[in-house]
Amino acid sequence: MSLIFLVGFMGCGKTTMGRKLSAALDYPFIDLDHQFEEQTGMRIADYFAAHGEEEFRNLESRILKETEYPENAVVSTGGGLPCFFDNMDWMNSHGKTVYMKLTPKMLASRLENAKTPRPVLQGKKGQELVDFIESKLADREPFYSKASVIAQSYVDLTPENILYLLSTLNK
Ligand SMILES: Nc1ncnc2c1ncn2[C@@H]1O[C@H](COP(=O)(O)OP(=O)(O)OP(=O)(O)O)[C@@H](O)[C@H]1O
Ligand SMILES: O=C(O)C1=C[C@@H](O)[C@@H](O)[C@H](O)C1
Ligand SMILES: [Mg+2]
Numbered sequence: 001m002s003l004i005f006l007v008g009f010m011g012c013g014k015t016t017m018g019r020k021l022s023a024a025l026d027y028p029f030i031d032l033d034h035q036f037e038e039q040t041g042m043r044i045a046d047y048f049a050a051h052g053e054e055e056f057r058n059l060e061s062r063i064l065k066e067t068e069y070p071e072n073a074v075v076s077t078g079g080g081l082p083c084f085f086d087n088m089d090w091m092n093s094h095g096k097t098v099y100m101k102l103t104p105k106m107l108a109s110r111l112e113n114a115k116t117p118r119p120v121l122q123g124k125k126g127q128e129l130v131d132f133i134e135s136k137l138a139d140r141e142p143f144y145s146k147a148s149v150i151a152q153s154y155v156d157l158t159p160e161n162i163l164y165l166l167s168t169l170n171k
Pocket of ligand 2: 009010033044077078079080081117118119120
């Protein structure tokens, strides 16, 4: 089935689902945030602090396009990656994309409890976090919505749900 890119706002579950989907398909799993950290030898939060967002976005895009993908793989992406340069079009022309869509409230509650720091959130919490996500998601939604399929992620999604959505593309 070639490359499957999981896209969506930070905290929607791309890394978690990427692992499950790759196990279900017996495909390799690639997490582009992890690729970034491996290549730079730095945690993303530290890279942001040292180099700023612009350099992060340039390198993030290069890593997307220069990674040597196997023929089949599940690839989870950084939450902002589809929204810069032509990254979303690039993914659509090199594989299938799945937008894991979740409400701002659910995203906020997952992000508040998550262990990995997300530098874009700058430590926001509570209603301030929900408001920030609503506004950022409104900017990003046009990019995410270019995905091949949209997986409503307020239900507990399974790999089979995603595979079913992808199977409808060939009909
Ligand atoms: N289906 C789910 N139900 C409840 N919590 C979940 C679910 N999937 C993921 N989570 C939790 O939500 C948080 C974010 O998940 P994950 O890291 O997979 O998101 P992500 O989309 O990869 O985020 P990022 O864009 O920052 O990499 C984690 O704490 C994870 O345990
Ligand atoms: O939504 C974003 O802009 C980000 C999401 C994460 O996956 C990381 O790629 C980084 O923290 C930036
Ligand atoms: Mg992730």
